[in-house]
Amino acid sequence: xxxxxxxxxxxxxxxxxxxxxxxxxxxxxxxxxxxxxxxxxxxxxxxxxxxxxxxxxxxxxxxxxxxxxxxxxxxxxxxxxxxxxxxxxxxxxxxxxxxxxxxxxxxxxxxxxxxxxxxxxxxxxxxxxxxxxxxxxxxxxxxxxxxxxxxxxxxxxxxxxxxxxxxxxxxxxxxxxxxxx
Ligand code: GDP
Numbered sequence: 001x002x003x004x005x006x007x008x009x010x011x012x013x014x015x016x017x018x019x020x021x022x023x024x025x026x027x028x029x030x031x032x033x034x035x036x037x038x039x040x041x042x043x044x045x046x047x048x049x050x051x052x053x054x055x056x057x058x059x060x061x062x063x064x065x066x067x068x069x070x071x072x073x074x075x076x077x078x079x080x081x082x083x084x085x086x087x088x089x090x091x092x093x094x095x096x097x098x099x100x101x102x103x104x105x106x107x108x109x110x111x112x113x114x115x116x117x118x119x120x121x122x123x124x125x126x127x128x129x130x131x132x133x134x135x136x137x138x139x140x141x142x143x144x145x146x147x148x149x150x151x152x153x154x155x156x157x158x159x160x161x162x163x164x165x166x167x168x169x170x171x172x173x174x175x176x177x178x179x180x181x
Contacts, residue, residue, distance in 0.1 A: 003042075003050040003083050004169055004174050006118075007074075008090030009058035009100060013120035014158035015023070017090060018043075018053060021165060040077060049173055050083075056102045078113055085172050087115040093122045093153070095132045097137050109145060116150045118165065123155040 008014050021146075022045060041053040049162055054077065055070060078084070091101055109117045117137065122130045130153055138148050150168070154161030 001044070001048065001050055001083060002085045002173050003052050003081055004085055005052040005054050005087045006090060007054040007087060008056055008058045008120070009092070009098065012056065012090040012092050013156055014053070014056060014090050017118065017120055017154060018051060020156040020159060020162060021134060022051065040073070049169060057100070057104065078111065085114065087113055088114050088118045090118050090120050091137070092131060093119045094124055097133070097140055102140060105141070105149070106144065116152065116168070118152045118154055120154055120156070122153045122160055123157045127153070
């Protein structure tokens with residue numbers, strides 16, 4: 001089955017977004033103690049695709065050894081999933097462009113792994129503010145790439161972006177099925 005991986009900095013709102021997308025409150029636990037998700041969790045959605053919850057990056061208090069371990073696991077995962085359709089990189093709408101996010105996406109680009117940007121917690125500020133941040137990210141990315149990634153504005157609080165993200169996944173899934181047939 002096709003897979004969609006979700007990843008982002010600690011506290012970006014990944015668990016909340018996963019729960020919002022799947023409408024299953026208990027699926028991914030939100031945690032107040034960061035750094036808890038250390039394993040790669042697969043959730044099967046509608047017998048149709050896998051939602052893959054990848055452990056996040058950017059924790060302040062994580063040792064060098066733990067960071068290296070994380071990089072090893074993530075690299076292994078990213079390079080060995082034949083059915084990985086897309087990595088959804090979660091970005092907190094409220095922060096200025098973060099180096100860790102840009103570096104991670106740059107790496108995905110270099111590896112030829114398709115990805116989209118998913119801006120989280122958009123309800124916390126005005127749409128204009130979120131759009132300004134998106135523009136900032138796209139501007140920085142246009143310095144290195146000709147082709148810019150798709151992006152989604154989301155809120156786990158209001159459900160903003162839910163249909164757009166799920167429609168995108170359904171669209172890619174049907175292309176995948178058509179190719180496989
Ligand atoms: P994770 O560590 O990336 O899985 O992040 P969580 O889903 O646990 O969320 C981190 C914090 O942000 C929690 O306090 C959530 O309630 C809050 N949060 C997550 N998503 C949203 C959102 O869309 N809007 C608002 N206002 N808060 C959110």
